[in-house]
Amino acid sequence: PHVSDARTFVASWSDKGKVHIWDIAPQLTALETEQESNDVQKIKPFYTFGGHVEEGYAMDWSRTRQGYLLTGDCTRHIHLWTPRESDWLVSQQTFSSHGSSVEDIQWSPNEDHVFSSCSTDKSIRVWDDRAPAHKACMITVPNAHDSDVNVLNWNRSEPFLVSGGDDGVIKIWDLRKIDLTLLFSNITPGR
Numbered sequence: 117p118h119v120s121d122a123r124t125f126v127a128s129w130s131d132k133g134k135v136h137i138w139d140i141a142p143q144l145t146a147l148e149t150e151q152e153s154n155d156v157q158k159i160k161p162f163y164t165f166g167g168h169v170e171e172g173y174a175m176d177w178s179r180t181r182q183g184y185l186l187t188g189d190c191t192r193h194i195h196l197w198t199p200r201e202s203d204w205l206v207s208q209q210t211f212s213s214h215g216s217s218v219e220d221i222q223w224s225p226n227e228d229h230v231f232s233s234c235s236t237d238k239s240i241r242v243w244d245d246r247a248p249a250h251k252a253c254m255i256t257v258p259n260a261h262d263s264d265v266n267v268l269n270w271n272r273s274e275p276f277l278v279s280g281g282d283d284g285v286i287k288i289w290d291l292r293k294i295d296l297t298l299l300f301s302n303i304t305p306g307r
Contacts (some may be wrong), residue, residue: 136161188218234265
């Protein structure tokens with residue numbers, strides 16, 4: 117979530133390709149004051165963006181730049197959301213170097229303008245949003261996995277990314293030597 121003044125914002129995708137921003141501060145206050153209610157509260161989104169052509173799954177709030185959000189859709193487009201006083205400016209210049217659906221996006225925990233993404237095109241990409249969108253992809257690992265790459269995350273203190281794919285393999289990537297990886301395969305949950 118993103119917290120601003122007396123507001124707490126969360127984001128959600130809809131199956132119609134819209135991304136909604138919700139202010140959940142009143143609901144959090146009700147939880148903190150232990151107000152019981154069986155009533156379903158109907159609230160309207162604080163802000164809605166309908167510029168994605170199709171639905172998506174990928175989104176992440178920046179932890180280093182308050183209010184900045186990234187959303188990635190099934191048609192390979194990543195939008196950067198920049199906060200304004202009363203809403204967001206969503207860039208129409210998309211980060212679109214992936215060949216198919218963007219499955220996950222993660223802001224760097226240490227670099228304000230850097231984020232990573234993964235896709236069903238089997239790739240992992242690292243971006244710098246200060247560059248023009250068509251030149252912002254700084255690192256590409258084209259065949260990071262043998263099938264769709266579904267998830268990735270940054271190490272909070274070292275320049276490492278971890279990724280997981282439909283191939284059942286977890287990989288750790290050292291961004292200083294991107295061609296070297298550490299593999300974990302045949303991961304079985306619960307063992």
